[in-house]
Amino acid sequence: MSKSIMILGAGPAIGRGVAEKFGKAGWSVVLAARNPDRLAEEAAALSKKGITVHTVPVDATDPVALRTAIAKGDEITGGLTVVHFNAAVVRIQDLFSMTDAEVTSDLAINVAAGLHTIRAAVGLFSDRGGTILVTGGGIATKPNANAVSLGVGKVAMRHVVEALVEPLAERGIRIRTATVREKVLPNSPESVGVADIMWELATNPAAPWELDYRAA
Numbered sequence: 001m002s003k004s005i006m007i008l009g010a011g012p013a014i015g016r017g018v019a020e021k022f023g024k025a026g027w028s029v030v031l032a033a034r035n036p037d038r039l040a041e042e043a044a045a046l047s048k049k050g051i052t053v054h055t056v057p058v059d060a061t062d063p064v065a066l067r068t069a070i071a072k073g074d075e076i077t078g079g080l081t082v083v084h085f086n087a088a089v090v091r092i093q094d095l096f097s098m099t100d101a102e103v104t105s106d107l108a109i110n111v112a113a114g115l116h117t118i119r120a121a122v123g124l125f126s127d128r129g130g131t132i133l134v135t136g137g138g139i140a141t142k143p144n145a146n147a148v149s150l151g152v153g154k155v156a157m158r159h160v161v162e163a164l165v166e167p168l169a170e171r172g173i174r175i176r177t178a179t180v181r182e183k184v185l186p187n188s189p190e191s192v193g194v195a196d197i198m199w200e201l202a203t204n205p206a207a208p209w210e211l212d213y214r215a216a
Helices: 014-024 036-047 063-077 100-125 148-169 189-203
Strands: 004-008 028-033 053-057 082-085 130-137 173-180 210-213
Touching: 004 014, 004 063, 014 028, 014 036, 014 189, 028 036, 028 063, 036 053, 053 063, 063 100, 082 100, 100 130, 100 148, 100 173, 130 148, 130 189, 148 173, 148 210, 173 189, 189 210
Parallel strands: 004 028, 004 082, 028 053, 082 130, 130 173, 173 210
Antiparallel strands: none
């Protein structure tokens, strides 16, 4: 059976690096994000590198739409192996200058969308097993007053992953996170390094629930 990965929150840095890593290894790749134009750009960039990808536009803050999108990714690939939650609002701004709407919107993407993704993936994998990957951040263990909304999201997702490792393992589902402690730019050594970590988490059954990435 062929292997496949769906990346939710696909973008030009970590998402593209992961797509390239898995795609070059022969996996089917599905990219998902809210902006169809952004998805088209990512597909075109990967196509130039010889990677064939499928795209599924979706707003991950909408749980119904998210479940539908993941089901579509499963159908496109003939059965997803990995679901990767990579969405986040990277806001460098202090909490008190944020608007009420910005606080709510950031939490919807950084936390609620992650929970929706994990719930949907578990529903998908319940009968056959699979792996859930989550992009974490060093800010989860080293707080920054100028990026509180991002930090709350990374802390929350790290907590969820650690809490679910054992109960999901009993159901044949693996959940893992990469704690990224470096800024990652498109087509950078860091994007390659994080992709390597994600590959290890996805393909090595003995990999721990969390691996750190720091640039050499």
